[in-house]
Amino acid sequence: MADVIEAGAARADAPPPAGRTRRRRGPTERGHRATPYLFLAPYLVLFLVFGLAPILFGVWISLHQWDLQLPNRPFVGLGNYGDLFSSDSAIYADWWSSVRATAIFTVLSVPLLVVVPLGLALLLNRAFPGRTFFRAAFFAPYVLGVAVIGLLWRFLLDANLGLVNRLLGMVGLPSDTPWVTDVPWVWVSLVGVTVWWTCGFNAVIYLAGLQDIPAELYEAARVDGANGWDRFRHVTLPGLRPVLLFVLTTTILASANVFGQSFLITQGAPGEQTRTVVWRIVDEGLRDYDAGRAAAMSVLFALMLAVVSIVNFRLFRYRED
Amino acid sequence: MTSVRRVARYAVLILITAVFVTPLVWMLLTSLKTYDDAQQDPPSWLPNPFSAYGYDQIVNNTANPVLRWFVNSMLAASLHTLLVLATASMAAYALARLRFRGRKLSFALIVGTLFLPPTSLIIPNFVIAERLNWIDTLTVVIVPGAASAFGVFFLRQFFLSIPRELEEAAVLDGANHWEVFTRVLLPLARPALATLAVLSFLTNWNDFLWPVFVLFSPERLTLPAGLGLLQGAYVTDYPVIMAGAVLASVPVLILFVLAQRHVIQGVSRSGLKG
Numbered sequence: 266m267a268d269v270i271e272a273g274a275a276r277a278d279a280p281p282p283a284g285r286t287r288r289r290r291g292p293t294e295r296g297h298r299a300t301p302y303l304f305l306a307p308y309l310v311l312f313l314v315f316g317l318a319p320i321l322f323g324v325w326i327s328l329h330q331w332d333l334q335l336p337n338r339p340f341v342g343l344g345n346y347g348d349l350f351s352s353d354s355a356i357y358a359d360w361w362s363s364v365r366a367t368a369i370f371t372v373l374s375v376p377l378l379v380v381v382p383l384g385l386a387l388l389l390n391r392a393f394p395g396r397t398f399f400r401a402a403f404f405a406p407y408v409l410g411v412a413v414i415g416l417l418w419r420f421l422l423d424a425n426l427g428l429v430n431r432l433l434g435m436v437g438l439p440s441d442t443p444w445v446t447d448v449p450w451v452w453v454s455l456v457g458v459t460v461w462w463t464c465g466f467n468a469v470i471y472l473a474g475l476q477d478i479p480a481e482l483y484e485a486a487r488v489d490g491a492n493g494w495d496r497f498r499h500v501t502l503p504g505l506r507p508v509l510l511f512v513l514t515t516t517i518l519a520s521a522n523v524f525g526q527s528f529l530i531t532q533g534a535p536g537e538q539t540r541t542v543v544w545r546i547v548d549e550g551l552r553d554y555d556a557g558r559a560a561a562m563s564v565l566f567a568l569m570l571a572v573v574s575i576v577n578f579r580l581f582r583y584r585e586d
Numbered sequence: 587m588t589s590v591r592r593v594a595r596y597a598v599l600i601l602i603t604a605v606f607v608t609p610l611v612w613m614l615l616t617s618l619k620t621y622d623d624a625q626q627d628p629p630s631w632l633p634n635p636f637s638a639y640g641y642d643q644i645v646n647n648t649a650n651p652v653l654r655w656f657v658n659s660m661l662a663a664s665l666h667t668l669l670v671l672a673t674a675s676m677a678a679y680a681l682a683r684l685r686f687r688g689r690k691l692s693f694a695l696i697v698g699t700l701f702l703p704p705t706s707l708i709i710p711n712f713v714i715a716e717r718l719n720w721i722d723t724l725t726v727v728i729v730p731g732a733a734s735a736f737g738v739f740f741l742r743q744f745f746l747s748i749p750r751e752l753e754e755a756a757v758l759d760g761a762n763h764w765e766v767f768t769r770v771l772l773p774l775a776r777p778a779l780a781t782l783a784v785l786s787f788l789t790n791w792n793d794f795l796w797p798v799f800v801l802f803s804p805e806r807l808t809l810p811a812g813l814g815l816l817q818g819a820y821v822t823d824y825p826v827i828m829a830g831a832v833l834a835s836v837p838v839l840i841l842f843v844l845a846q847r848h849v850i851q852g853v854s855r856s857g858l859k860g
């Protein structure tokens with residue numbers, strides 16, 4: 266960046282370059298040939314080192330027996346992948362248990378995270394006094410990090426001291442539910458907290474989408490005698506289709522990458538049943554130092570998500586035809 | 587709308603607001619309780635007495651230097667935000683306004699990584715950071731995250747929406763690219779830059795997974811990474827743990843209240859462009 270600033274400063278002091286390059290190459294084409302690359306360079310360095318290289322490097326690591334603490338990293342081909350698929354390897358059960366946990370969480374949370382925020386957005390989708398306040402209140406949990414909401418809900422859901430069980434007890438319901446230590450309650454907790462935490466985010470995206478639907482369409486439907494439900498089905502939903510696809514895709518990805526909630530709230534319990542894929546990957550790679558196997562898990566996981574995303578796009582495109 | 591329906595609407599909205607806000611209020615109230623007060627059954631809503639016990643534990647704690655974590659987080663999030671703004675705006679200018687060989691390819695590559703879950707790069711990025719000797723330094727939570735494609739993509743779209751006439755006037759006055767960029771485009775892009783700044787700060791301040799695994803020394807942790815230690819050290823001493831959580835929440839909640847428009851706009855625009 267220093268180069269560019271210097272070049273800029275030098276040129277600012279110098280007399281204008283007499284318009285000679287300008288005349289030849291047009292007003293947006295002036296300047297040195299290297300200029301675009303100088304503008305791009307600082308970001309490009311970051312992108313190449315921490316965005317693009319890791320993709321290839323990750324595949325490379327996954328083909329080696331790569332212990333972070335040992336100097337020798339012998340090439341093992343697809344051996345690390347084979348371990349993930351062969352039931353007599355030490356990692357097999359742990360790996361597929363984490364896939365199962367992630368799948369359960371994703372399947373339970375995504376429908377709620379697609380539908381509940383849509384309801385909130387519809388509630389807020391007209392001007393009334395206090396609208397901005399309510400929108401901010403619904404969104405507020407999302408600006409907090411997973412560390413904060415994780416500690417907070419670990420406390421609220423504590424079986425003995427937690428507010429949730431105490432409130433339930435006060436209204437005569439069972440007050441000893443093991444929210445963070447036993448199935449199926451752990452799933453209710455993880456999904457519930459995630460909905461509470463992130464649904465404001467999706468609601469804001471829906472709101473923007475709703476505001477892009479022309480008011481005339483609603484007017485026309487009303488003139489045709491359509492009731493509220495008809496208008497929702499025939500005007501709102503079709504108008505939201507691209508936004509729905511976006512919300513669905515990003516929500517699936519976000520849910521599949523769940524880590525902090527189970528790390529902090531259920532801490533994997535019961536047993537290791539709520540240990541997710543991302544947790545398993547970092548544990549294997551950065552706690553047990555087996556980067557090769559962890560990289561193989563990452564690649565396999567990325568491929569799984571790619572397949573889900575493609576299926577998702579296909580389904581929606583199909584329905585559009 | 588009839589008045590009955592209006593009342594019903596507000597009742598529903600207030601009920602939902604309570605669901606979203608009560609846990610946050612409970613966090614604040616608990617942080618102001620004494621240890622015994624927080625153990626009461628049934629719970630007292632208001633602290634009795636109001637106590638600085640939790641905050642006192644946090645401030646005078648040598649094993650868990652929470653204030654140091656706070657300063658680390660503030661430094662990391664601020665420097666990360668500056669880095670993102672500087673690099674992403676320059677790259678976005680090149681991609682939106684300049685013609686050069688490789689422009690389409692670089693844009694395609696950058697946008698392509700938008701669809702990649704960042705968690706899948708954690709292992710290789712750890713190995714790269716280790717080779718750079720960045721592990722357990724603040725650099726490792728400032729720099730790698732700035733490779734995210736979002737900022738470049740977001741600003742490029744904004745630059746493309748600015749009419750070129752304004753720049754052409756500056757060019758006729760003899761301005762070069764750097765001057766056009768800094769004196770014309772950046773001032774016009776101020777709202778987009780503010781949005782990106784707020785989102786970058788929030789993301790970095792809240793980041794948990796990466797700092798937990800790349801920072802080890804107690805004095806080098808960021809606040810979210812440190813909060814996990816606090817939970818381990820205080821277990822059910824909830825006033826202390828909640829005081830830590832409040833400390834981690836206050837800056838982002840203030841930022842959200844002050845820059846609500848930017849946060850909401852940034853989020854909704856990211857949705858529409860996808």
